[in-house]
Amino acid sequence: MAALLEVRDASKRFGGVVANKNISLSVPAAGIVGLIGPNGSGKTTLFKSIVGYHPIDSGSITFEGREVSHLRVAQIARLGVIRTFQQTRIYGKMTFMQNMQISVPHRHEGLRSMFSKFSREVQEQAESLLEFVGLRSKCFLPAGELSFGQQKLLELAMAMMNRPKMLLLDEPTAGINPTLINDLIARLKRANADFGITLLVIEHNLRVIMNLVQHVYCLAHGELLADGPPEAIQNDQSVINAYLGAR
Amino acid sequence: MTKPFRQPAIYAGIGVIVLVAPWVAPSIVTQMAFLWLMVVFALTWDIMGGQMGYNSFGNILFFGVGAYVCAVVQRDSGLRYSSALALGAALAATAATVVAAILGPAVLALRGHYFAIATLGLGIAAADIAAGWHYIGAASGIVTPLFPGAIGDRGRFFYYLLFLVAAFAFSTLRWLYRTRFGLAINAIRDDEEKAEAMGIHTTRYKTAAWCISALFLGLAGAVAGNLAGFIDPHEFAFAGSSYGVWMILMAILGGRGTLWGPVIGAMVFHVTQELFWTYLLGWQRVAMGLFILLVVVFFPTGIVGWFQQSWSRRLGCAAGGLTPDVPSGQTGD
Numbered sequence: 001m002a003a004l005l006e007v008r009d010a011s012k013r014f015g016g017v018v019a020n021k022n023i024s025l026s027v028p029a030a031g032i033v034g035l036i037g038p039n040g041s042g043k044t045t046l047f048k049s050i051v052g053y054h055p056i057d058s059g060s061i062t063f064e065g066r067e068v069s070h071l072r073v074a075q076i077a078r079l080g081v082i083r084t085f086q087q088t089r090i091y092g093k094m095t096f097m098q099n100m101q102i103s104v105p106h107r108h109e110g111l112r113s114m115f116s117k118f119s120r121e122v123q124e125q126a127e128s129l130l131e132f133v134g135l136r137s138k139c140f141l142p143a144g145e146l147s148f149g150q151q152k153l154l155e156l157a158m159a160m161m162n163r164p165k166m167l168l169l170d171e172p173t174a175g176i177n178p179t180l181i182n183d184l185i186a187r188l189k190r191a192n193a194d195f196g197i198t199l200l201v202i203e204h205n206l207r208v209i210m211n212l213v214q215h216v217y218c219l220a221h222g223e224l225l226a227d228g229p230p231e232a233i234q235n236d237q238s239v240i241n242a243y244l245g246a247r
Numbered sequence: 248m249t250k251p252f253r254q255p256a257i258y259a260g261i262g263v264i265v266l267v268a269p270w271v272a273p274s275i276v277t278q279m280a281f282l283w284l285m286v287v288f289a290l291t292w293d294i295m296g297g298q299m300g301y302n303s304f305g306n307i308l309f310f311g312v313g314a315y316v317c318a319v320v321q322r323d324s325g326l327r328y329s330s331a332l333a334l335g336a337a338l339a340a341t342a343a344t345v346v347a348a349i350l351g352p353a354v355l356a357l358r359g360h361y362f363a364i365a366t367l368g369l370g371i372a373a374a375d376i377a378a379g380w381h382y383i384g385a386a387s388g389i390v391t392p393l394f395p396g397a398i399g400d401r402g403r404f405f406y407y408l409l410f411l412v413a414a415f416a417f418s419t420l421r422w423l424y425r426t427r428f429g430l431a432i433n434a435i436r437d438d439e440e441k442a443e444a445m446g447i448h449t450t451r452y453k454t455a456a457w458c459i460s461a462l463f464l465g466l467a468g469a470v471a472g473n474l475a476g477f478i479d480p481h482e483f484a485f486a487g488s489s490y491g492v493w494m495i496l497m498a499i500l501g502g503r504g505t506l507w508g509p510v511i512g513a514m515v516f517h518v519t520q521e522l523f524w525t526y527l528l529g530w531q532r533v534a535m536g537l538f539i540l541l542v543v544v545f546f547p548t549g550i551v552g553w554f555q556q557s558w559s560r561r562l563g564c565a566a567g568g569l570t571p572d573v574p575s576g577q578t579g580d
Binding site (some may be wrong): 106 | 345422425426427428430433434436437438440441442443444445446447448449451452455504
């Protein structure tokens with residue numbers, strides 16, 4: 001399989017703190033890859049580097065064979081790499097439907113499309129994606145008024161509305177109750193299978209990792225500790241040591 | 248919902264009142280003309296401060312640019328009064344928009360308080376530049392040409408003209424807020440970082456919003472300068488401490504981020520102000536200060552915002568989807 005996203009020897013330091021050191025990983029097209037590691041191991045830093053939130057100090061990040069490490073957030077987003085946030089972020093004062101409408105892709109946007117109304121297709125697509133995450137009935141409520149779990153689902157639907165090639169999910173199941181988690185795993189799998197969206201997922205919940213991803217990278221202290229299929233990683237002694245402390 | 252049937256009737260009613268007002272109350276026609284100027288002020292400020300969440304303290308800049316450009320064109324073009332005014336107004340709107348387009352990408356890169364302070368500086372700097380520039384009359388200002396018609400016609404002429412500017416601004420915004428532009432600037436208000444992460448061209452939308460604001464302010468400045476008859480750099484064109492502050496107050500008073508809020512806010516504010524000047528002379532500023540205080544403390548969401556909230560509380564989900572106190576049925580978790 002060809003790699004959609006390729007990170008090679010990426011390093012990032014903040015003053016004296018080395019957040020990422022020589023990290024290499026590759027995400028195959030239409031694959032589902034997990035990123036795990038104890039708190040503070042540099043997962044979110046790596047995410048932010050990939051989506052252009054801050055530049056990397058050395059190394060390279062390529063998406064579809066194109067170097068993207070120098071591009072800015074919105075430019076990378078328009079290439080088709082969309083992230084969701086650890087602390088869910090939606091447009092709180094706008095309705096669910098408006099949140100969805102404004103999440104259309106902004107790849108080719110001229111003056112005319114800036115000042116035109118949303119088409120019937122956009123509306124229908126928004127409705128079907130809200131249906132997909134089970135929020136159809138909430139269409140006209142302000143998004144900020146609903147529960148955290150529902151906002152999380154809305155954020156996923158918004159990301160899919162953008163028709164991304166790749167989704168970076170930062171702890172998609174944190175703060176969601178266990179029954180909803182199964183639901184979410186199923187929906188992420190469907191997003192991958194039906195819409196062909198490649199997924200890179202940061203997750204602490206081992207059940208999610210085991211059920212969802214095909215390949216896992218584990219970070220510790222800013223370095224890549226191990227990678228492999230989830231079953232192997234689960235039993236890897238160095239990974240266990242990193243999480244629980246060495247005995 | 249009876250809304251679709253009610254709306255044209257409401258607009259028609261307002262139109263009739265607007266048309267006959269100067270004939271019913273000819274003695275206050277100038278004050279009523281200024282009312283439409285206030286409506287433009289509040290509407291254009293709200294694009295930035297209400298819909299986009301960028302509190303600009305410097306929008307008065309575009310008003311001043313418009314007033315000066317038009318006055319200079321009228322002074323130097325050698326055209327008849329009406330054609331000079333028309334040309335001047337068109338160039339005024341263009342100049343103000345161009346200034347916004349040039350300043351926009353730099354100033355709009357600042358956020359929150361930094362943006363507010365930078366725009367405050369813009370207004371002050373513009374006043375001082377104008378006060379030192381001899382071509383436009385420096386500190387002694389510039390006088391606009393005399394209106395050629397009868398005295399009584401003058402007030403009505405500018406009353407209708409400023410109403411047209413206000414109506415133009417209102418209908419343009421009414422349309423714009425329903426387009427992608429409207430939702431994009433709302434998204435920037437709610438979470439700009441998220442908007443960027445979703446690929447929205449934030450700088451482009453922000454600059455466009457400022458340009459639209461500047462266009463109408465430039466146009467209003469051109470007409471209002473002629474209504475005032477004399478353009479002083481500090482007291483009229485770049486009057487940050489009066490007009491510049493009022494535009495913010497009016498939008499907040501009426502309800503920021505709503506279409507009708509700025510219009511209603513401007514009307515209530517202007518009428519209140521005129522009443523204070525008439526009946527509380529000497530104490531009018533104290534009264535105004537108290538009034539503002541009361542509004543901010545008791546109606547933080549403005550008149551329209553307050554009505555929306557209390558309505559939706561009474562009607563549940565029915566009113567515009569705002570349901571602050573109503574439990575949202577089955578919550579997913």
